[in-house]
Amino acid sequence: MSFLHRPQQVLARRLVFQLHVWTGLVTALYALFIGLTGAILVFRADLQQWAYPAFFAHRPDTAALASPETVIASLERRFPGYRFSGFDYPNDRRGTFLAYLAKDSELRTVFLDAERATVIGELPHDGWIQRLQDLHFTFLAGPPGYVFNGIGASCLLVMCLSGLIVWWPGLSRVGQAFVVHLDRGWRRIVWELHGAAAIWSVALLIVWAVSGIYFSFPVPFRAATENLMTLTPYASMQSGVPEPAAAPAPAPSDLVRTAQVRVPDAQLARFGVPAGARGTYSVTLARRRHGDGDSSDEVTVYFDRFTGRELTTLDQTGRTAGDLFLTWLGRLHVGNFGGWPVKLVWFAAGLVFPLLALSGSVMWWNRFLRPRVGRATPPDRARAMGTPG
Numbered sequence: 001m002s003f004l005h006r007p008q009q010v011l012a013r014r015l016v017f018q019l020h021v022w023t024g025l026v027t028a029l030y031a032l033f034i035g036l037t038g039a040i041l042v043f044r045a046d047l048q049q050w051a052y053p054a055f056f057a058h059r060p061d062t063a064a065l066a067s068p069e070t071v072i073a074s075l076e077r078r079f080p081g082y083r084f085s086g087f088d089y090p091n092d093r094r095g096t097f098l099a100y101l102a103k104d105s106e107l108r109t110v111f112l113d114a115e116r117a118t119v120i121g122e123l124p125h126d127g128w129i130q131r132l133q134d135l136h137f138t139f140l141a142g143p144p145g146y147v148f149n150g151i152g153a154s155c156l157l158v159m160c161l162s163g164l165i166v167w168w169p170g171l172s173r174v175g176q177a178f179v180v181h182l183d184r185g186w187r188r189i190v191w192e193l194h195g196a197a198a199i200w201s202v203a204l205l206i207v208w209a210v211s212g213i214y215f216s217f218p219v220p221f222r223a224a225t226e227n228l229m230t231l232t233p234y235a236s237m238q239s240g241v242p243e244p245a246a247a248p249a250p251a252p253s254d255l256v257r258t259a260q261v262r263v264p265d266a267q268l269a270r271f272g273v274p275a276g277a278r279g280t281y282s283v284t285l286a287r288r289r290h291g292d293g294d295s296s297d298e299v300t301v302y303f304d305r306f307t308g309r310e311l312t313t314l315d316q317t318g319r320t321a322g323d324l325f326l327t328w329l330g331r332l333h334v335g336n337f338g339g340w341p342v343k344l345v346w347f348a349a350g351l352v353f354p355l356l357a358l359s360g361s362v363m364w365w366n367r368f369l370r371p372r373v374g375r376a377t378p379p380d381r382a383r384a385m386g387t388p389g
Contacts, residue, residue: 013165020162023155025364028357030152031159035353037136038208042335042346045093047129054120055111059095066117068252068271071097074117075110082108086272086282090114091291137215150216156353157209160202167195187366194359201352204332211333214326222326229322237280237312239305250308252281259283259301262313269298274305281305287317293336295327 024031040047049056071087079101087099097112109123123130131140138145169177178199180192198205214221225231252271260266269290272282280302287297295316302311319327331337335346 016162016165020159020166021360021364023159023162024357024360027152027155027159028361031156031353031357034136034149034152034156034212035350035357037132038353039347039350041133041136042343042350044129044133044334045336046343048123049093051127051129052121052123055096055123056094057096059090059114063115065089065114065268066097066112068256070117071099071112071271072252072273074112074119075099075101078119079108079110083275084273085275086270087112088270089268089290091267091269092289093291096120146216150213153209153212153216157206157213160198160206160209163198164202167199187363190359190362190366194356194363197352197355197359201349204346204349205352207329207332211329214329215333225322225326229325230320231322231326232320237282237302238278239274239280239311240307241278242306249306250281250303255281255301255303255308256283258303258308258310259285262301262310263287263299266299272300279305280311281308293331293334296324 068087075082075084075087082101082103084099084101087097090096094111096114097117099110099112101108101110111120111122112118113120134140137149139148141148167177168174177192178196180189180196182189184192222231256268256271260268263285266285266287267290268283269286270282270284272280272284274280281304282300282302284298284300286295287299288294289297296319298316300314300316302314303309304311316323335342
C-alpha cells in the first residue's frame with residue numbers, strides 16, 4: 001500500500017483489519033474443524049494399513065499376478081450389476097488389486113488377492129477412517145457439503161491474505177514478528193503466538209485454502225487455470241463401430257503385453273475397462289514406481305475395445321505447466337510425498353488452523369468484548385456475564 005498517502009494507508013489497513021477479524025470469526029469453527037480432521041488425515045494411508053492389514057499385505061516378489069481377465073471376472077461374479085472403470089495393480093505399499101465399484105449412489109472400495117484375484121474384502125462405509133474422511137470433505141452432508149467446504153476454503157484464503165497485511169510490522173521489526181516473547185503479559189503472548197504461528201505456516205495455509213477450493217469446485221477452477229496457463233485436454237478416446245462379422249474381442253492380457261512392449265521396464269499401474277457402448281481399454285504403466293502419488297512418470301496406452309488396435313498413447317512426461325500446477329496442488333494438499341518428514345510437518349501445520357481460531361477468538365474477546373463488559377454498570381455487567389445481578 002506504499003502508493004497511498006499516509007491517511008489512506010491507515011484507513012486501508014483498518015479496513016483490512018476489520019475484514020480479517022470478521023472473516024476469522026465467521027470461519028473460526030470451520031478452521032478448528034478442518035484443521036483437526038486434516039491433521040489426522042495426513043496419516044490416512046498409514047491408518048488404513050494399520051486398521052486393515054489384510055488389504056495391504058505385501059506379496060512375494062516371485063508371486064505371479066492374476067491376469068486382467070481373472071480380475072474382471074471375479075469382480076463381475078461377486079458384484080453383479082455394479083459398474084467399475086478398471087482396477088489398480090499392486091504396488092510397494094499395497095500388495096493387492098484395488099477396484100472402485102458403483103451402483104446408483106453407492107460406492108464400494110474392493111481389494112482382491114494379487115495371485116488368485118479372489119475378493120479379500122472392502123473398506124466399510126461406516127468405518128471411523130471413512131467417516132473422518134467424509135467429515136473433512138463434506139461434513140457428512142453429501143455432495144452439498146463440497147459447496148460448504150469450498151465457501152469455507154475461500155474464506156480461509158481471504159483470512160490468510162488479509163492476515164499477511166495485518167501482520168506486517170515494517171522492515172525494522174520484521175525479525176521480531178517471527179518469535180514469541182514469553183516474558184510479556186499473557187495477552188501480548190497470545191497476540192505474538194497468533195502472528196508467529198501464522199507467518200511460519202502461511203505458505204502452506206494458502207496452498208490448503210486454494211486446493212480446497214479446487215477440490216470443491218474442480219470444473220470452474222480448471223477452467224480458470226486454463227485461462228492462465230496451458231492444460232492438456234482430457235483424453236476422449238472412442239472405439240470404432242463393431243462390424244457384423246468382426247473377430248472376437250481382444251483378450252485383456254494381450255493388451256497388457258502390447259503396452260509393456262511399448263513401455264519396457266515399467267511397472268503396471270492400472271487397467272481400464274470400456275465404459276459405454278464405444279469405450280476403450282487402457283493400460284497405464286509407471287516408469288519409476290507405482291503408488292508414490294506421482295503420475296508424472298505414467299504412460300497410458302488406449303486400445304479399441306472391438307479390434308484391440310492401439311488408438312493413442314498419452315505420455316505424462318510431456319505435461320504442461322498447468323498440468324503440473326494442478327498435480328502439485330493436490331499433492332501439496334495431502335502431503336503424499338517425501339515420507340514421514342513431510343507428514344510430520346504437514347500434521348503440525350494442520351494444527352495451526354485450530355491454534356489460530358482459538359487465539360484469534362481470545363484476542364477478539366480482549367479487544368472488543370471485554371472492554372464493553374468492563375464499562376457496564378454492575379447490574380449490566382452481571383447480566384452480561386450470566387450471573388445474578
